[in-house]
Amino acid sequence: MPADRSVLGAFLRSRRDALTPATAGIAPFPGPRRVPGLRKEELAVLAGLSPDHYSRLEQGRQHTVTDDIVDALSRALRLDEIEDAHLRNLAAPLRRKRSSAWESAQRPDPGLLRVLTIMDHVPALVLGPDPGLLRVLTIMDHVPALVLGRRSEILACNTLARAVLGAEIDAGAVLVRWLFLDPRARERIVNWSDYASAAVGAMRYEGGRHVADARLTVLIDELRSASADFARWWDDHGVADRTSVDKKIAHPVVGCLSFGIESLVSPHDPEQRLIIYTVEPESSTARALPVLASWGPVDTEFATSPPPD
Numbered sequence: 001m002p003a004d005r006s007v008l009g010a011f012l013r014s015r016r017d018a019l020t021p022a023t024a025g026i027a028p029f030p031g032p033r034r035v036p037g038l039r040k041e042e043l044a045v046l047a048g049l050s051p052d053h054y055s056r057l058e059q060g061r062q063h064t065v066t067d068d069i070v071d072a073l074s075r076a077l078r079l080d081e082i083e084d085a086h087l088r089n090l091a092a093p094l095r096r097k098r099s100s101a102w103e104s105a106q107r108p109d110p111g112l113l114r115v116l117t118i119m120d121h122v123p124a125l126v127l128g129p130d131p132g133l134l135r136v137l138t139i140m141d142h143v144p145a146l147v148l149g150r151r152s153e154i155l156a157c158n159t160l161a162r163a164v165l166g167a168e169i170d171a172g173a174v175l176v177r178w179l180f181l182d183p184r185a186r187e188r189i190v191n192w193s194d195y196a197s198a199a200v201g202a203m204r205y206e207g208g209r210h211v212a213d214a215r216l217t218v219l220i221d222e223l224r225s226a227s228a229d230f231a232r233w234w235d236d237h238g239v240a241d242r243t244s245v246d247k248k249i250a251h252p253v254v255g256c257l258s259f260g261i262e263s264l265v266s267p268h269d270p271e272q273r274l275i276i277y278t279v280e281p282e283s284s285t286a287r288a289l290p291v292l293a294s295w296g297p298v299d300t301e302f303a304t305s306p307p308p309d
Contacts, residue, residue: 005060005061005062007090008057008060008087009060010237011086011087011090012058012073012087013058014236014237015077015079015083016035016038017035017037018036018037019078021042023078024038024046024076024078026042026046029041029042046075047069047073047075047076049069049072057069065091069091070087070088070091074087082239082240085205086208086239089205089208089209142160142286142290143160143276144160144161144163144165144259144276144277144289145158145160145161145275145276145277146158146169146274147272147273148175148275149271150210150213150271150272151206152175152176152177152199152202153173153174153175154169154175156171157170159293160293163293163295164249164277165188165249166184168184175199176199176203176223177219177222177223179192179196179199180196180223180226180227180229180230181223181226187250188249188250188251189249189250190248190249190250191245191246191247191248193229195245196229196230196233197233197238198245200230200233200234201233201238201239202239203219203220204234204237204239205239207220208239246260247259247261247277251288251292254291255288256284256285257279257288258279258280258283258284259277259278259279260278260279261275261276261277262275262276262278263276
């Protein structure tokens with residue numbers, strides 16, 4: 001039984017358990033209920049499948065999953081956009097997943113590094129900006145920023161990002177490993193649970209997109225073994241995209257900092273994202289950032305991850 005088909009079955013089962021007959025808009029089938037959510041037979045009816053066909057899907061015995069079936073399952077399970085994308089990744093034919101190119105180490109995209117280098121003085125014009133982008137334009141001369149790879153590697157970061165998060169945040173580190181295995185992360189991030197659970201959902205989503213990535217698999221296995229919180233959220237099968245939740249920081253010197261997070265995808269390598277910490281103008285965080293920046297030069301020198309061995 002292919003491993004990714006068993007993962008597909010586990011994801012379907014987790015979403016079925018989370019959906020009650022009332023939420024699904026159907027009358028419960030008669031008889032005692034031994035499951036927290038929908039029965040297999042109830043979901044099969046909602047999706048227009050035979051009970052046997054749906055059972056094979058959950059058991060990982062259905063090798064071929066057509067787009068029509070994925071559409072029907074997504075509607076029946078009431079999946080949101082990111083859950084729907086994750087289901088399609090898991091159901092994709094195996095031949096699409098055999099590439100080993102994604103197992104290599106990532107390096108920072110030159111375009112994103114150039115953006116990092118000029119962020120202190122870049123002119124920009126956005127027509128009809130959304131509030132997040134408007135905040136970016138407002139504070140671009142004093143902004144923490146870093147470049148993340150697919151496996152949560154910090155490919156590049158600026159000095160202000162290290163001042164806000166801690167000196168242990170640097171190029172070459174794995175952000176999600178620091179988040180779960182370094183006690184300082186829980187001390188520094190006030191809303192750690194919100195941020196950490198979203199990070200697990202993002203990693204599960206990436207795992208569905210890149211099932212042949214051996215480095216990602218090793219990292220996931222390490223975190224599941226080392227962190228009970230990571231293992232618990234992983235077993236929930238929740239998924240999220242790579243945009244982060246708002247972050248609240250308890251800084252040891254300047255006090256509480258509050259950031260929105262904006263994520264920009266590299267046009268040359270969509271597996272890399274420029275993560276920008278934004279603040280409300282005239283807020284206490286906006287007033288504190290220049291103080292942090294004054295401790296050390298926030299200039300055009302940026303750390304980058306070393307080349308792989």
